[in-house]
Amino acid sequence: MPLVTVLAIVLAIAAAAYLxxxxxxxxxxxxxxxxxSRNHYHGWWAALLAAVPAILFLxxxxxxxxxxxxxxxAGQLSAHAGAATIAGQSLQLSLVKSLAGxxxxxxxxxxxxxxxxxxxxxxxxxxxxxxxxxxxxxxxxAMARDANAAADAAGLVGGMLAILLALAGAATGVHxxxxxxxxxxxxxxLVLWALFGSSMVAILTTVGIILSMLFETIHFFxxxxxxxxFFSTVWDxxxxxxxxxxxxxxxxxxxxxAGTLYISLVALLVAVxxxxxxAVYMAEYATSRMRSIVKPALELLAGIPTxxxxxxxxxxxxxxxxxxxxxxxxxxxxIQAQSVFTAGLVMGIMLIPVVSSLSDDIITAVPRALxxxxxxxxxxxxxxxxxxxxxxxxxxxxxxxxxxxxxxxxETMIVVLAAxxxxxxxxxxxxxxxxxxxxxxxxxxxxxxxxxxxxxxxFALGITLFLVTLIMNIAALYVVRKYREQYE
Amino acid sequence: MxxxxxxxxxxxxxxxxxxxxxxxxxxxxxxxxxxxxVAISIGILFLAAMLFSVVTKGYSAFWQTAVHLPITFDxxxxxxxxxxxxxxxVLVTANYPLLARDALAKRLxxxxxxxxxxxQLKGFISDGVRVQLRDIVTADPSVLGSTRDVWVLAxxxxxxxxxxxxxxxxxxxGRKVSDQQVAWMNMLRDEGAMAGKFNTGLFTFGASSRPExxxxxxxxxxxxxxxLIVLVLALxxxxxxxxxxxxxxxxxxxxxxxxxxxxxxxxxxxxxxxxLGLAVFINFAGLPRSASVAGGLVLTLMxxxxxxxxxxxxxxxxxxxxxxxxxxLGASKMQTVFQHVxxxxxxxxxxxxxxxxxxxxxxxxxxxxxxxVAFVADYPATPFDPATALxxxxxxxxxxxxxAFVERMSGxxxxxxxxxxxxxxxxxxxxRRFERRW
Numbered sequence: 001m002p003l004v005t006v007l008a009i010v011l012a013i014a015a016a017a018y019l020x021x022x023x024x025x026x027x028x029x030x031x032x033x034x035x036x037s038r039n040h041y042h043g044w045w046a047a048l049l050a051a052v053p054a055i056l057f058l059x060x061x062x063x064x065x066x067x068x069x070x071x072x073x074a075g076q077l078s079a080h081a082g083a084a085t086i087a088g089q090s091l092q093l094s095l096v097k098s099l100a101g102x103x104x105x106x107x108x109x110x111x112x113x114x115x116x117x118x119x120x121x122x123x124x125x126x127x128x129x130x131x132x133x134x135x136x137x138x139x140x141x142a143m144a145r146d147a148n149a150a151a152d153a154a155g156l157v158g159g160m161l162a163i164l165l166a167l168a169g170a171a172t173g174v175h176x177x178x179x180x181x182x183x184x185x186x187x188x189x190l191v192l193w194a195l196f197g198s199s200m201v202a203i204l205t206t207v208g209i210i211l212s213m214l215f216e217t218i219h220f221f222x223x224x225x226x227x228x229x230f231f232s233t234v235w236d237x238x239x240x241x242x243x244x245x246x247x248x249x250x251x252x253x254x255x256x257x258a259g260t261l262y263i264s265l266v267a268l269l270v271a272v273x274x275x276x277x278x279a280v281y282m283a284e285y286a287t288s289r290m291r292s293i294v295k296p297a298l299e300l301l302a303g304i305p306t307x308x309x310x311x312x313x314x315x316x317x318x319x320x321x322x323x324x325x326x327x328x329x330x331x332x333x334x335i336q337a338q339s340v341f342t343a344g345l346v347m348g349i350m351l352i353p354v355v356s357s358l359s360d361d362i363i364t365a366v367p368r369a370l371x372x373x374x375x376x377x378x379x380x381x382x383x384x385x386x387x388x389x390x391x392x393x394x395x396x397x398x399x400x401x402x403x404x405x406x407x408x409x410x411e412t413m414i415v416v417l418a419a420x421x422x423x424x425x426x427x428x429x430x431x432x433x434x435x436x437x438x439x440x441x442x443x444x445x446x447x448x449x450x451x452x453x454x455x456x457x458x459f460a461l462g463i464t465l466f467l468v469t470l471i472m473n474i475a476a477l478y479v480v481r482k483y484r485e486q487y488e
Numbered sequence: 489m490x491x492x493x494x495x496x497x498x499x500x501x502x503x504x505x506x507x508x509x510x511x512x513x514x515x516x517x518x519x520x521x522x523x524x525x526v527a528i529s530i531g532i533l534f535l536a537a538m539l540f541s542v543v544t545k546g547y548s549a550f551w552q553t554a555v556h557l558p559i560t561f562d563x564x565x566x567x568x569x570x571x572x573x574x575x576x577x578v579l580v581t582a583n584y585p586l587l588a589r590d591a592l593a594k595r596l597x598x599x600x601x602x603x604x605x606x607x608q609l610k611g612f613i614s615d616g617v618r619v620q621l622r623d624i625v626t627a628d629p630s631v632l633g634s635t636r637d638v639w640v641l642a643x644x645x646x647x648x649x650x651x652x653x654x655x656x657x658x659x660x661x662g663r664k665v666s667d668q669q670v671a672w673m674n675m676l677r678d679e680g681a682m683a684g685k686f687n688t689g690l691f692t693f694g695a696s697s698r699p700e701x702x703x704x705x706x707x708x709x710x711x712x713x714x715x716l717i718v719l720v721l722a723l724x725x726x727x728x729x730x731x732x733x734x735x736x737x738x739x740x741x742x743x744x745x746x747x748x749x750x751x752x753x754x755x756x757x758x759x760x761x762x763x764l765g766l767a768v769f770i771n772f773a774g775l776p777r778s779a780s781v782a783g784g785l786v787l788t789l790m791x792x793x794x795x796x797x798x799x800x801x802x803x804x805x806x807x808x809x810x811x812x813x814x815x816x817l818g819a820s821k822m823q824t825v826f827q828h829v830x831x832x833x834x835x836x837x838x839x840x841x842x843x844x845x846x847x848x849x850x851x852x853x854x855x856x857x858x859x860x861v862a863f864v865a866d867y868p869a870t871p872f873d874p875a876t877a878l879x880x881x882x883x884x885x886x887x888x889x890x891x892a893f894v895e896r897m898s899g900x901x902x903x904x905x906x907x908x909x910x911x912x913x914x915x916x917x918x919x920r921r922f923e924r925r926w
Contacts, residue, residue, distance in 0.1 A: 195728045308904075
């Protein structure tokens with residue numbers, strides 16, 4: 001029985017339970033005992049009692065049967081074909097699964113007899129648009145049909161059980177309807193659990209991020225020693241066919257980390273002065289009319305997707321800088337089209353609104369008393385800002401700079417398009433360097449099998465990036481919390 | 489008495505005023521203000537430069553050059569053996585490019601034995617004419633044997649030349665259009681048979697290796713599916729989590745950990761979400777690789793912290809008097825929250841959601857990792873079919889070298905920016921309209 005049908009039946013039972021319970025509660029309203037909960041709460045309690053256990057059971061059953069079926073097919077395969085490589089086994093498994101899907105498609109379209117040999121089966125399958133590898137064995141057809149039969153049986157049994165559960169729940173819920181029944185409390189407790197579950201999604205996401213990257217990183221460190229990853233200065237992945245000797249390549253983090261930090265430094269050198277000065281000017285000097293024009297303009301800058309910045313660097317700014325440097329030296333350009341300077345400049349432009357809005361909040365939070373006191377003692381406005389307000393806001397500004405730096409380190413699209421892919425280790429900002437994020441994208445958008453070190457290194461890089469930005473965010477929070485002056 | 493006294497007092501020597509460097513300090517003050525104005529101007533200048541460069545490169549993508557040709561649907565070419573009644577494939581696989589070439593040759597006055605002239609015809613009109621003519625014939629087979637006027641797309645090189653993007657001053661060998669083709673183009677333009685038409689194909693075509701038949705149709709549908717998935721998943725879960733954290737959570741260790749986590753997740757680089765999606769959704773759960781469903785789930789996880797933070801702010805802004813009044817009238821905590829607080833916080837929640845969706849629409853990096861860099865020519869029928877997204881399509885076109893693709897890429901950026909601006913303006917208008925001052 002298909003899953004959708006069972007689900008529809010369960011939901012229909014729940015809806016019916018709601019109506020029956022609510023009407024039953026309504027009949028008690030005119031009685032002598034005061035009803036504890038409104039009628040619709042009784043209805044909801046019956047409906048939830050019908051639907052929730054049945055749906056939970058269906059989820060567990062579906063996952064369980066698919067795992068069981070896979071084990072069963074794998075067992076049959078290894079009994080039949082003998083030991084093969086892991087890749088061979090998974091290939092055979094996926095062949096059987098595709099066969100099963102194809103046979104089911106044929107049966108849905110009315111083909112009654114399924115031939116026993118692959119030569120006869122293949123044209124039928126291709127007519128339905130199912131293409132299979134030509135080394136499919138005949139015994140796999142029998143296995144696929146067996147798997148289909150088992151899946152159908154499991155689906156039937158699971159569906160029946162789920163419907164029984166739903167009916168039982170509905171009956172219990174309807175039976176419990178009486179004036180003293182605390183239906184509202186029960187329903188509200190269920191809703192509270194649902195709310196709690198939603199907030200656990202955040203923790204699940206973090207745990208998922210860490211675990212998923214950790215497993216692949218551990219696989220990676222089995223093939224490439226951690227010391228050579230963290231301390232080597234050569235990045236040369238040497239894409240080669242898996243299993244061939246000498247194809248491991250060198251995976252050194254240092255050139256990528258240096259590139260990341262250098263480009264972020266250039267970006268911060270551009271963004272912090274401009275952003276801070278704009279924030280100070282807007283907070284202290286600007287008229288409200290100017291604020292109403294400039295603030296939306298800066299928000300617009302913040303809302304532009306980073307790929308647009310990347311393309312601006314690639315198509316417009318890079319060539320302009322290169323031609324400018326060629327004109328300056330009269331011939332050979334010293335700024336490459338893709339360089340640290342270009343990428344850092346464009347990233348700085350992107351970060352200006354980030355710095356500006358964070359600093360704006362911090363500067364306006366400094367109490368007026370400090371400002372008025374300084375002005376009252378005869379300081380000019382710029383002296384007040386430089387000597388009183390900025391020092392008072394300093395912890396917050398340092399926190400803002402750290403947050404901006406962590407954003408710069410994690411930025412991908414601008415550097416993919418504007419920085420190079422050559423893992424260079426140089427101090428010259430006019431040459432190309434590459435970053436961690438560019439390499440993650442490069443290593444994962446090729447045609448590589450998943451378990452080779454070339455692909456797994458992306459996860460190692462990813463977890464490094466995650467930890468670095470995590471540490472910077474925590475440092476920002478810590479700095480702000482520890483050094484913030486508590487004003488009344 | 490006093491005034492006279494004051495007037496006749498001997499002049500005491502005026503005390504010299506102490507030099508407190510007032511001039512220097514006022515000059516420093518003026519300089520400081522100038523720095524501020526310069527900083528703001530630099531920011532606005534960069535914004536203007538970016539918008540200008542995008543718009544000037546992209547506005548020409550919105551129209552496409554087409555040639556008005558009378559095409560004779562010659563039965564002898566399409567169905568020489570007269571088998572179309574029994575074999576439907578005949579109409580599908582007929583030699584339509586030949587029809588188009590003959591029509592063009594006739595229009596330009598080239599004799600059918602002029603080999604050199606016919607060679608120059610190659611690359612004048614788009615190869616997509618095959619599909620266009622095939623669709624006309626299969627839709628209405630009675631057109632066979634008649635002559636119809638059809639607007640046929642010009643090829644990408646001719647299109648660029650027509651829009652003046654190719655430098656015609658350099659030698660013929662160094663450019664993609666020959667002098668003869670340019671002469672024909674000018675002649676057809678003067679006769680009114682060649683003109684720019686609004687490029688609906690930019691919005692409806694799928695991916696293609698030819699610029700003139702490629703468009704963002706698949707990307708727009710893919711992005712739409714993903715935005716729908718984000719809306720359906722992230723909004724309920726985000727609001728539920730915020731309600732729990734804001735109203736019901738006890739002040740204990742677990743709540744602290746959840747809050748720290750959410751703040752962290754808002755600052756995690758987007759590429760890490762892409763890695764999560766690759767490892768969990770594609771490898772572990774086995775979702776199809778370039779499907780909108782995987783992209784939608786990854787973007788949901790990214791948008792969740794944004795929605796949670798915005799919703800918490802909206803819920804916190806509802807004054808406590810509303811809580812107290814509802815509780816005092818006998819409502820339970822859950823009833824207070826769902827029936828009184830949540831409706832009042834709804835505008836703030838809505839604004840936060842729209843801003844979160846706008847951020848998700850512009851994200852590229854996580855989608856690159858889950859395989860949405862794909863050449864998809866057909867519209868995805870369901871979210872489980874291969875698709876691509878708007879920013880990823882822009883990225884793919886950025887990697888092409890042809891000039892016509894650069895123009896299309898800039899046109900796609902204009903469309904993306906228009907969508908984002910529309911969403912942001914909607915959010916601002918809604919916020920202004922429904923904002924309540926307590």
